[in-house]
Amino acid sequence: MHALLEMSPQHAQVAPAIQDALARVEQRFAEHAKSDVRTMDVLCTHVERYRGKMLRPMLVALSGMACGKLSATDAHITVGAVVEMIHMATLVHDDVLDDAVTRRGGPTINHEQGNIAAVVLGDYLFARSFHLCSTLESQRTSMRIGEITATVCEGEMLQNASAGDFGLSEDTYFDIIHRKTAALIAVACELGAHHAGADEATSRRFFDFGAKLGSAFQIQDDLLDLVGDERVVGKTLGRDLAKGKATLPVIHHLASLEPGARAAAAARLSRGQSPTPGSLSIVPDLERTGSIVYARGVASSLVAEARALLAPLPDTGAKASLEAMAAAVITRAF
Amino acid sequence: MHALLEMSPQHAQVAPAIQDALARVEQRFAEHAKSDVRTMDVLCTHVERYRGKMLRPMLVALSGMACGKLSATDAHITVGAVVEMIHMATLVHDDVLDDAVTRRGGPTINHEQGNIAAVVLGDYLFARSFHLCSTLESQRTSMRIGEITATVCEGEMLQNASAGDFGLSEDTYFDIIHRKTAALIAVACELGAHHAGADEATSRRFFDFGAKLGSAFQIQDDLLDLVGDERVVGKTLGRDLAKGKATLPVIHHLASLEPGARAAAAARLSRGQSPTPGSLSIVPDLERTGSIVYARGVASSLVAEARALLAPLPDTGAKASLEAMAAAVITRAF
Numbered sequence: 264m265h266a267l268l269e270m271s272p273q274h275a276q277v278a279p280a281i282q283d284a285l286a287r288v289e290q291r292f293a294e295h296a297k298s299d300v301r302t303m304d305v306l307c308t309h310v311e312r313y314r315g316k317m318l319r320p321m322l323v324a325l326s327g328m329a330c331g332k333l334s335a336t337d338a339h340i341t342v343g344a345v346v347e348m349i350h351m352a353t354l355v356h357d358d359v360l361d362d363a364v365t366r367r368g369g370p371t372i373n374h375e376q377g378n379i380a381a382v383v384l385g386d387y388l389f390a391r392s393f394h395l396c397s398t399l400e401s402q403r404t405s406m407r408i409g410e411i412t413a414t415v416c417e418g419e420m421l422q423n424a425s426a427g428d429f430g431l432s433e434d435t436y437f438d439i440i441h442r443k444t445a446a447l448i449a450v451a452c453e454l455g456a457h458h459a460g461a462d463e464a465t466s467r468r469f470f471d472f473g474a475k476l477g478s479a480f481q482i483q484d485d486l487l488d489l490v491g492d493e494r495v496v497g498k499t500l501g502r503d504l505a506k507g508k509a510t511l512p513v514i515h516h517l518a519s520l521e522p523g524a525r526a527a528a529a530a531r532l533s534r535g536q537s538p539t540p541g542s543l544s545i546v547p548d549l550e551r552t553g554s555i556v557y558a559r560g561v562a563s564s565l566v567a568e569a570r571a572l573l574a575p576l577p578d579t580g581a582k583a584s585l586e587a588m589a590a591a592v593i594t595r596a597f
Numbered sequence: 598m599h600a601l602l603e604m605s606p607q608h609a610q611v612a613p614a615i616q617d618a619l620a621r622v623e624q625r626f627a628e629h630a631k632s633d634v635r636t637m638d639v640l641c642t643h644v645e646r647y648r649g650k651m652l653r654p655m656l657v658a659l660s661g662m663a664c665g666k667l668s669a670t671d672a673h674i675t676v677g678a679v680v681e682m683i684h685m686a687t688l689v690h691d692d693v694l695d696d697a698v699t700r701r702g703g704p705t706i707n708h709e710q711g712n713i714a715a716v717v718l719g720d721y722l723f724a725r726s727f728h729l730c731s732t733l734e735s736q737r738t739s740m741r742i743g744e745i746t747a748t749v750c751e752g753e754m755l756q757n758a759s760a761g762d763f764g765l766s767e768d769t770y771f772d773i774i775h776r777k778t779a780a781l782i783a784v785a786c787e788l789g790a791h792h793a794g795a796d797e798a799t800s801r802r803f804f805d806f807g808a809k810l811g812s813a814f815q816i817q818d819d820l821l822d823l824v825g826d827e828r829v830v831g832k833t834l835g836r837d838l839a840k841g842k843a844t845l846p847v848i849h850h851l852a853s854l855e856p857g858a859r860a861a862a863a864a865r866l867s868r869g870q871s872p873t874p875g876s877l878s879i880v881p882d883l884e885r886t887g888s889i890v891y892a893r894g895v896a897s898s899l900v901a902e903a904r905a906l907l908a909p910l911p912d913t914g915a916k917a918s919l920e921a922m923a924a925a926v927i928t929r930a931f
Contacts, residue, residue: 300751302758356720360713379694379757382716386690387750389720393727394743402731405739409728416721417634423713424636 274587276580277328284324284335285317288343295344295395296388306376306384310351312369318480319346319451325588326455326469328581329573338399338458345404346451348392349412353419355385360423361506368497404454411450418442427507429529433514437478444484445477452476468572472585475569480592482562485510487596489546490555495596501543504532511561512554513545519552562593608921610914611662618658618669619651622677629678629729630722640710640718644685646703652814653680653785659922660789660803662915663907672792675733680785682726683746687753689719694757695840702831738788745784752776761841763863767848771812778818779811786810802906806919809903814926816896819844821930823880824889829930835877838866845895846888847879853886896927 289311296307320343324335335343357363358371359381365371373381389412396405422439425431452473457466487496488503489512503510509517513532517525532545549555569589576582623645630641654677658669669677691697692705693715699705707715723746730739756773759765786807791800821830822837823846837844843851847866851859866879883889903923910916 298747298751300755300758303751303754306754352720356716360716377757380754382690382694383750383753383757385720386686386723387747387754389723389727390743390746390750393723394740394747397731397736397739397743399736402733402736402739405731405736406728409724409731412724413632413721413728416717416724417632417637419717420637420640420714420721421634423711423717424634 274580274584277325277584280328280334281321281324281584284340284343285320287335287340288317288320288347289314291340291344291395292347296348296391298387302380303384303387306372306380307388309372309375310355310384310388313351313354313366314347315367317347319343319350319448322448322451322473322476322585322588323455323458325581325585326452326473327459329576329579329585330456330459330461330465330469332459336458339455341395341399342404342451342454342458345392345396345408346447346454348388348395349408349415350447352385352388352392353415355381355388357419359385404457407450407454411446414442414446418444418446422508425509427533429507429509429513429517429532431509431514433511433518436509436511436514440478440481441474444481445474448477448480449473468575472569472572472589475565475572476589476592479562479565479569479589482511482558482565483593483595486512486555486558486562489543489549492596497597504543504545507533511558512549515557516545516549516552516554519554559593566590566593608914608918611659611918614662614668615655615658615918618674618677619654621669621674622651622654622681623648625674625678625729626681630682630725632721636714637718637721640706640714641722643706643709644689644718644722647685647688647701648681649701651681653677653684653782656782656785656807656810656919656922657789659915659919660786660807661793663910663913663919664790664793664795664799664803666793670792672733672738673789675729676738676785676788676792679726679730679738679742680781680788682722682729683742683749684781686719686722686726687749689715689722691753693719738791741784741788745780748776748780752778752780756842759843761867763841763843763847763851763866765843765848767845767852770843770845770848774812774815775808778815779808782811782814783807802909806903806906806923809899809906810923810926813896813899813903813923816845816892816899817927817929820846820889820892820896823877823883826930831931838877838879841867845892846883849891850879850883850886850888853888893927900924900927 293311298304298307323339323343323346327335327339354366355372358366359373359378362373363371364374371381372384393405393409396408399405418439418441422443425435425439449470450473453466453470456469461469485503488500488510491500493500504513517529520528566589570586573582573585627645632638632641657673657677657680661669661673688700689706692700693707693712697705698708705715706718727739727743730742733739752773752775756777759769759773783804784807787800787804790803795803819837822834822844825834827834838847851863854862900923904920907916907919
């Protein structure tokens with residue numbers, strides 16, 4: 264996401280403040296994850312290698328700055344580390360559930376240290392993130408973080424319960440991605456605004472901004488899994504279909520077919536629930552029904568809606584950077 | 598633990614208040630675990646079947662009553678539900694890690710619904726417990742709960758890292774059981790006292806009481822796994838040895854042997870890391886070195902120390918019940 268942010272011509276205005284904030288978030292994360300149990304400590308260091316774009320802490324800081332702060336406050340650093348820890352905990356558990364072997368070019372914790380270590384490490388990161396959150400002045404943030412983390416779990420559960428169901432409705436799809444991906448991004452924006460002194464209505468506006476950005480982000484992820492460039496994306500394509508996950512282009516495609524053809528196509532997808540990932544013979548079909556274009560259009564509308572939510576804010580470098588990030592979410596190729 | 602409490606002649610004094618408190622804890626648990634995602638909701642109901650002795654909520658309520666409350670306050674009910682949820686989350690994840698098929702005579706969630714559902718359900722219960730905790734007036738309780746949950750995870754990690762190590766020291770064993778089992782029981786007692794208005798020193802005393810009771814509880818669990826009556830305990834014996842877990846009697850036994858014999862015995866145990874559970878040919882050896890008696894003695898001393906910590910408190914039915922519970926922890930056969 265650094266690269267995304269750099270696309271903004273206004274980036275230079277906020278870059279030093281953001282670089283500083285992210286360095287402080289990294290430090291707070293490391294300090295707070297520290298354990299006197301050596302094995303745990305080693306694994307927490309391993310997890311730091313999973314760190315990627317730091318999208319969520321960056322959104323916390325930028326949202327705060329768009330609401331009048333010149334730089335991230337101590338509370339923004341804490342909230343940034345909290346959301347990053349929760350994100351990391353879900354990645355560690357996701358890898359267990361997916362039996363994943365690599366992440367970011369290195370071995371996963373479950374692959375290297377076994378499932379027990381990975382499940383316990385994820386639990387530890389959840390506990391540490393809640394503990395860190397409770398160091399803030401009021402309970403409000405702890406309450407929101409607890410609530411949203413439960414929402415993320417509900418999204419995972421719903422997705423798991425829907426695996427193999429290619430009759431999934433668009434509504435359910437949007438519900439899943441909102442909970443699983445968008446909600447945590449949304450609360451990062453909300454809390455960034457809140458801790459800059461924004462009122463409830465403005466904080467809510469930032470939540471909505473993040474929710475739309477987050478859903479667009481997930482749709483782009485789903486698209487890249489179908490039509491990305493494997494060398495750029497950095498992972499095998501077709502993993503969603505292999506796991507029986509119906510994503511927006513596939514849902515649109517099936518809905519575009521006649522009932523008979525739809526049933527046959529859905530059955531083919533279900534039968535092929537675990538084919539060789541990468542065998543994406545479905546892509547030409549998706550293109551024929553305009554389903555790739557459709558999904559891109561939905562993501563693009565979400566980004567436009569997200570940007571529109573920021574319109575009432577004073578024009579600042581932080582606002583311009585948030586707008587640029589929203590735009591970049593759907594133009595990224597990785 | 599109901600049965601344990603009933604051993605106390607003073608039980609009649611507190612029984613109605615405790616029954617009422619536990620019913621309210623059950624209700625708060627159910628209300629707060631509620632999800633609009635049906636699969637999640639069904640699994641939360643399943644988890645309620647795991648509910649056993651409700652040791653932790655009972656200790657919250659009794660500790661509050663021993664510090665002057667006539668019955669559990671609303672905060673005690675919340676704290677009781679929080680610690681019970683965390684306990685349930687760890688049980689659900691333990692079952693995944695142990696590949697357990699049954700719990701309390703019914704199928705485990707991982708066995709019936711798969712590992713994904715079980716890992717996600719555990720995460721959800723952690724998130725809900727932290728959320729519920731954040732509804733309390735001050736951050737102090739959230740901070741303690743976050744901290745102690747991290748401690749529980751560290752205990753699990755340490756235990757996992759020590760699996761198969763029959764050279765484990767007594768110190769490390771006590772460190773593991775303190776973190777894994779005793780810490781959550783201890784904080785239940787501490788928070789029960791704190792929310793009854795006890796000062797820091799008294800709350801700390803209740804923590805120490807719970808820590809000693811909790812360690813004695815775990816030693817008794819370990820003893821029952823070796824010399825219990827399978828029909829009464831309700832599970833196959835010898836599971837600790839099968840999992841490579843060195844428990845107090847085994848550690849004492851190995852330490853009692855000459856170096857040569859010790860190495861040979863440790864190697865035998867390590868080789869037999871996954872024998873048929875129930876094949877407890879080691880028990881006569883443990884008896885010969887007095888290791889069963891030794892472990893019983895340690896548990897008994899811990900209970901005496903725990904009870905002594907309560908001595909300065911005014912004599913009430915709640916205090917007598919706490920003393921009786923501490924005593925019953927090591928006389929129980931299940």
